[in-house]
Amino acid sequence: MNLYSLHNLGYQYEGRKILDIEHFTFDEGQTLALVGPNGAGKSTLLNLLAFLTRPSRGEIVFMGQTATDRNRAQLRRRVGYVQQNPYLFNSTVLENVELGLKLRHVNRELRRERAMNVVEQLGLEHLAPRRAHELSGGEVQKVALARALVLEPEVLIMDEPFTYLDKRFVQELEQIIVTIRENRAQSILFSSHDQMRARVLADRVCSIINGKLIMESSINLLYGLFRKEDKIFDTGRIRIHTPDDIEECKLIAIEPDQIVLSRQKLDSSMRNSFQGKVKALHMQGKHIEVTVDVGELFHSTITRAAHDELGLTLEDTIWLSFKSSAIKTL
């Protein structure tokens, strides 16, 4: 089912066009990343999707329900929103996590129990009795995430969640997103100006520039085991050579435009070459997205010229190659 579907959505502020989206849909259970430069309209779109602001025109349909002034407050309660640089109220961490439940009149024992569950899941037990204003930036972000998750929202929206975090917290937060994504407990929407991170963490990546959603790309994301001794990433179906400087990873991502397709096995420096069958061909503007099954499904974007030259049709046997340096790890 479509979690969101947007039609002719526009937002203006003081006469200036901030957002202009003709049509867009987003499926339930997916993780979507919005990438784009600062001021592109990412936060505005997330605010609209969290039902915090009213669009200037167009409509947002959430789980089949069109948002109106009458039901916006009620829809808002089905969304978990973590704003950029989140604010914690001047009380304890646990009280902050419980707050949304308290506003929904959940009784004290139940809300304490639910809050403690989430706090434990995110490894924040040691912070629970602390006052929120004593926390570091990374801790604040995690508490804000717990505060949103405890409400068991249908979608979790995070605005630039990585911006104010140091490296350790970035990794922890990435892991949390991956876990939620694997469990498919919630749909996730987040914005980032880091394209690569977005590609690694999300099922779908949309770019937003000058208020327009202009590009989407599928990402090749693979789970597996990393063998440190020979730097091989084993997905169980195929084995991938990784760059030499990698020490540890659970997930790898390869950008579709980094994958080369050929009829014959290439005699080149590319250390990863697999033979497989073409499973799908999608036109995307000037490019064609080719889905190839080599044991794992890979998406590759090639130009139309390259496509014509290869003369690709469904079920064709083809070679797929990429350099180990094209691999991004998590």
Next chain:
Amino acid sequence: MNFFGKAFLDAFNLIFRFDAELYFVVWTSIKISMTSVFLASILCIPLAVVFSARKFPGKSFLQSLLNTLMAMPTVVVGLFLFGILSRQGPLGGWGLLYTQTAMVMGQFILIFPIILNLAIAAANTADPRIKTTSIALGASKTQQVLLFMKEVRFAMMAAIVAGFGRAIGEVGVAMMLGGNIEGYTRTMTTAIALETSKGEFEFALALGMLLLLVAFLVNSILERFQKLHK
């Protein structure tokens, strides 16, 4: 011993002997000021939150008017209410002149702009994320206001304490509307004025010291509270 030294000793004597008359005056002062501060606060604080959050025509004019009213002389308030409450005045029939109620009314008018103005300043300087966060967490309109007030409670308390300081220390309203009736409307400030003019300097001095002590206690309680919760 000089005049001042003797007066101080006598004043301490009165304070530590727990002189009944002295402490009754102190209690009357505190009671009247507390009542007016309580009434003004329950009105001013929600009003300040709304005032700060909304945009409406005439807002900046109202703001300057409030600033002007903050410096309102106590005798002017006293005079104004005296006119209204005196026998010939429009509310003369209520018989409120020279009662504690009249004093509460006067102090209320006096401190209302002070508490409101400081509470608006507190609300204006509050973190804008308080509002967006409470909306995002699904708070209703009333819940948003309550959460906001809870969050800026220390700044609001400072506004209340400033109002209390003004109320307990003023003499114009208390004198003109209370009439300085012994055992009824005599407050610390009116008693100080009277006793000094009577030449009872020790009694006046004792009251002066107690007045400072009350102000000091109220402020230190606030400070202690702020430190505890930050």
